[in-house]
Amino acid sequence: MPAALGGLLTWSWTGVLTALFWAGLVRVSLLHHVTWSVNSVCHMIGDRPFRNRDRSANFWPLAFASFGESWHNSHHADPTCARHGVQRWQPDISAAVIRLFEKLRWVWQVRWPTQRRLARLRAS
Numbered sequence: 001m002p003a004a005l006g007g008l009l010t011w012s013w014t015g016v017l018t019a020l021f022w023a024g025l026v027r028v029s030l031l032h033h034v035t036w037s038v039n040s041v042c043h044m045i046g047d048r049p050f051r052n053r054d055r056s057a058n059f060w061p062l063a064f065a066s067f068g069e070s071w072h073n074s075h076h077a078d079p080t081c082a083r084h085g086v087q088r089w090q091p092d093i094s095a096a097v098i099r100l101f102e103k104l105r106w107v108w109q110v111r112w113p114t115q116r117r118l119a120r121l122r123a124s
Contacts, residue, residue, distance in 0.1 A: 002027075034065045042072035050077030050121045060090075068092030077121045078113070086113040 006019020038059075046057030050073050062070035068091060069075070071084035082099075085092035101107045 030065075034062065037062055038066050038069050038072060042070055046070075046073070048073050050074060050118075052076045058090075063091045064093070068094045078117065080111050081113050081117075082110045083113055086118055 002023035003016045003020035006023065007013070007016035009015060009019075041062065042057055042059045043055050044057070046059035048055075048057050052073065054076060056072045056076040058071045058073045060070070063085065068083075068085050071086070071090055071092065074081070074086050075084045083092050083095035085095065098107065098110060102110050
């Protein structure tokens with residue numbers, strides 16, 4: 001699809017190849033590396049403010065690239081919560097999209113973090 005769109009927008013083989021490379025191969029490669037990093041790096045290093053049964057951790061350097069999924073310890077401690085970056089200063093783009101969908105009434109009964117729930121999950 002990226003190659004076809006690049007060709008249609010530029011009417012050239014250069015557009016086809018450029019779009020195939022950047023919007024196809026590079027984009028998919030970056031997406032996979034970020035996903036694999038969340039599921040590997042975030043189980044080795046980072047903060048563990050919440051208790052859970054595994055070694056998942058919150059690793060802030062991946063927060064923007066992973067759209068908030070690198071707040072992995074929070075996710076494992078409370079997997080049904082819509083926001084993984086539970087502190088105000090923790091960027092969570094996925095949660096912002098869910099909040100927008102909630103305001104548009106496309107989703108409902110969304111579980112947001114509360115101080116009470118967070119206190120119950122905190123590591124001692």
